[in-house]
Amino acid sequence: MPPVGRLHLITDTRPGRDPLAVLRAALTVPALAPLGPLMVQVRVEDDWTDRQAYELAQAAVQLCAASGAVCLVNDRVDVALAVGAAGVHLGADDLPVEVARRLLGPGAVIGATARGPDGALAALEAGASYLGVGPAYPTTTKDGLPDSIGPSGVAAVAAATRLPVVAIGGVTADRAPGLLAAGAYGVAVVGAVSAAADPAQALARLVSCLSSAFDGSGAGAR
Numbered sequence: 380m381p382p383v384g385r386l387h388l389i390t391d392t393r394p395g396r397d398p399l400a401v402l403r404a405a406l407t408v409p410a411l412a413p414l415g416p417l418m419v420q421v422r423v424e425d426d427w428t429d430r431q432a433y434e435l436a437q438a439a440v441q442l443c444a445a446s447g448a449v450c451l452v453n454d455r456v457d458v459a460l461a462v463g464a465a466g467v468h469l470g471a472d473d474l475p476v477e478v479a480r481r482l483l484g485p486g487a488v489i490g491a492t493a494r495g496p497d498g499a500l501a502a503l504e505a506g507a508s509y510l511g512v513g514p515a516y517p518t519t520t521k522d523g524l525p526d527s528i529g530p531s532g533v534a535a536v537a538a539a540t541r542l543p544v545v546a547i548g549g550v551t552a553d554r555a556p557g558l559l560a561a562g563a564y565g566v567a568v569v570g571a572v573s574a575a576a577d578p579a580q581a582l583a584r585l586v587s588c589l590s591s592a593f594d595g596s597g598a599g600a601r
């Protein structure tokens with residue numbers, strides 16, 4: 380199984396966005412050792428067809444392979460298999476983690492959304508590789524989410540599991556160190572990079588803020 384990196388960049392496929400341009404820009408930013416590889420999650424809007432999802436994922440896998448990034452596909456196990464992605468991210472409306480594990484095998488990275496300690500325990504038993512935990516902060520990127528849980532909610536999940544916890548929802552470079560200090564292993568972002576005037580600079584700032592948590596200050600170093 381590839382290592383699970385601490386910075387997850389999720390594609391933004393809302394109308395008017397250019398996910399591949401953002402990804403190309405992001406992949407120009409050098410990875411820093413304490414963060415592991417950049418994790419790229421191909422997430423498409425619900426109205427995207429299988430063919431559209433496949434084509435975006437195929438392009439993303441190729442770009443990631445050339446840059447040492449690890450590419451995951453959100454929701455669609457079939458698309459992940461079809462493009463040779465390293466794994467998937469699954470939530471409550473998706474295939475069960477144990478089914479995806481059976482289909483993808485022991486070497487796949489499988490992320491599971493957990494909204495509390497109980498979900499974290501279930502995901503571990505089901506064979507998840509990491510947890511997506513949120514929304515850490517309010518976000519306008521996705522509708523229909525429960526109230527944000529804040530660093531303390533992230534801490535409660537992190538304390539209940541040995542799986543790496545990836546905090547998601549309203550994550551910015553300024554907020555990332557606090558989430559690591561709360562026990563998160565890493566963070567996932569959409570808007571902090573996609574909506575930035577300069578996505579590469581925005582990703583570089585996230586890398587810098589996250590890396591500084593590992594410079595001896597001790598925060599987030601679990």
Ligand SMILES: Cc1ncc(COP(=O)(O)OP(=O)(O)O)c(N)n1
Binds near residue numbers: 469
């Ligand atoms: C890293 C990470 N965490 C959580 C999610 C959310 O997944 P899910 O609950 O299945 O919702 P959708 O993203 O499918 O709308 C995620 N994608 N990534």
Ligand SMILES: Cc1nc(C(=O)O)sc1CCOP(=O)(O)O
Binds near residue numbers: 521571
């Ligand atoms: C896709 C997604 N899932 C979430 C969850 O809490 O499950 S929050 C989210 C969107 C995150 O976007 P941004 O970084 O722009 O806030």
Ligand SMILES: [Mg+2]
Binds near residue numbers: 468471473
């Ligand atoms: Mg999902």
